[in-house]
Amino acid sequence: MSTTATQALSVPAAIEARHSIRKYKDQPVPAADLREILRLTSLAPSSANIQPWRFVVVENKALQAQLQAAAFNQAQVGSAPALIVVYADHEDVVATADEVIHPGVPPEGRERSRGMIAGFFAGKTLEQAHAITASQSGIAVGFLVLAAQSLGYSTSVMLGFDPAKVRELLDLPAHVNLPALIALGVADEPGFGTHRHPVDRLARFVS
Ligand SMILES: Cc1cc2nc3c(=O)[nH]c(=O)nc-3n(C[C@H](O)[C@H](O)[C@H](O)COP(=O)(O)O)c2cc1C
Numbered sequence: 660m661s662t663t664a665t666q667a668l669s670v671p672a673a674i675e676a677r678h679s680i681r682k683y684k685d686q687p688v689p690a691a692d693l694r695e696i697l698r699l700t701s702l703a704p705s706s707a708n709i710q711p712w713r714f715v716v717v718e719n720k721a722l723q724a725q726l727q728a729a730a731f732n733q734a735q736v737g738s739a740p741a742l743i744v745v746y747a748d749h750e751d752v753v754a755t756a757d758e759v760i761h762p763g764v765p766p767e768g769r770e771r772s773r774g775m776i777a778g779f780f781a782g783k784t785l786e787q788a789h790a791i792t793a794s795q796s797g798i799a800v801g802f803l804v805l806a807a808q809s810l811g812y813s814t815s816v817m818l819g820f821d822p823a824k825v826r827e828l829l830d831l832p833a834h835v836n837l838p839a840l841i842a843l844g845v846a847d848e849p850g851f852g853t854h855r856h857p858v859d860r861l862a863r864f865v866s
Contacts, residue, residue, distance in 0.1 A: 666811075667809045667810055668808060668809040668810075669809075670805065670809070672809075673805045673806075673808040673809040674805060674808075676808055677804060677805065677808045677813070677814070678813070678849070678850030678851060678852075678853065679814070679815045679816065679850055679851070680735075680813035680814065680815055680842075680844075680846040680847075680848060680850050681733075681734065681735040681815050681842070681848070681850075682734075682735070682738070682846070682847045682848040683735070683738060683739050683740055683813070683842070683844030683845060683846065683847050684740075684844065684845040684846070684847045685740070686740060686844065686845050687718070687740050687741075688718075688740050688741045688812065688843060688844060688845075692810055692812070693716055693741060693843075695806075695810065696803060696806045696807050696810060696812070696843075697714060697716075697803075699802060699803075699806035700712075700714075700799050700802045700803040700806055701799075702802065703798045703799040703801075703802040704798060705795045705798070705799075706779070706791075706795060707759075707772065707775055707776055707779070708759045708760070708761075709752045709756075709759055709776055709779070709795070710752075710759055711747040711748065711749060711752050711791075711792040711795055711796060712745055712746075712747055712792075712795070712796045712799040712838070713745075713746050713747065713748055713751070713835075714743055714744065714745060714746075715743070715744040715746070715829050715831075716741055716742075716743055716744075717741070717742040717743075717744060717829075718740065718741050718742075720737070722828065723736060723737045723738075723739070723742055724737045725828050726742060726744075726820075726825060726828055726840070728824075729820055729821050729824035729825050729828060730817060730819060730820035730821075730825075730840060731819050731820065733817060733819060733820075735815050735817075735842040736817070736820075736840060736842060738842075739815070739842035739843055739844045740843065740844035740845070741842075741843045741844060742840060742841070742842055742843070743803070743840070743841040743842075743843055744825065744829060744837070744840055744841075745796060745799070745800060745803075745837070745838050745839045745840070745841060746831060746835045746836060746837050746838070747789075747792030747793065747795070747796045747835060747836040747837075747838055748792075748832075748834070748835045748836075749779075749780050749788045749789075749791070749792050749834070749836070750832075750834055752776065752780070752792075753776060753777050753780055756772070756773045756776040756777065757769065757773065759776075760772045760773070779791060785834060788834075788836075789836040792836045792838070793836055793838045796836070796838035796839070797838060797839075800816055800838060800839050800841065803841060804816060804841070807843055811845065812843055812844060812845060813843070813844065813845065813846035813850070814841050814842060814843050815841065815842040816839050816840075816841050817839060817840045817841070817842070818839060818840075820837070820840055822836075822837040825837055825840070
């Protein structure tokens with residue numbers, strides 16, 4: 660798949676083209692494409708710009724087979740050319756808050772922002788901290804699947820896995836949250852047809 664910007668799908672076209680794909684061509688994804696997909700993903704918005712999402716990109720069939728076993732044996736975990744493990748690390752967010760504060764913010768403002776970021780998680784249970792990072796990481800997951808689609812790659816977002824086993828296999832600390840596994844590659848099936856509520860079932864317009 661080519662990744663030049665001139666050939667990238669528009670956002671509406673990528674949205675229309677995306678389906679969950681569980682069978683991929685046996686074709687590696689160039690490292691430059693993976694980096695570009697993650698760079699585009701990193702542009703997702705987050706509360707106070709905390710960017711809690713982190714990624715492990717797995718392109719190792721032996722490890723993928725172990726992850727497949729930890730994901731109720733879902734075939735696309737083991738067979739996808741790339742498996743992106745999305746995790747969120749609120750402890751790292753707090754410890755490195757300075758990195759996400761815009762360089763133009765003066766010292767008093769930086770102090771305020773650091774305090775606000777620490778305040779998001781202070782006194783929270785792990786479950787509460789995970790709820791915060793999961794809702795924000797979901798936005799990044801949306802960006803990721805559309806960025807991939809726009810560059811010619813299909814994806815399958817998954818929540819069907821045992822987080823404790825995935826953490827163990829990837830040597831991730833116990834406090835991190837795992838908002839999704841994402842299989843990624845060139846589609847080798849059309850996927851299911853899209854079936855959605857009509858807008859009028861989902862929304863009401865108040866003016
Ligand atoms: C958060 C989330 C978790 C999902 N978990 C799984 C999963 O574990 N296994 C799977 O095969 N599909 C999973 N899916 C895919 C959904 O079944 C799929 O998105 C939905 O049926 C709509 O189909 P579409 O993605 O082709 O439009 C998940 C999707 C999302 C967004």
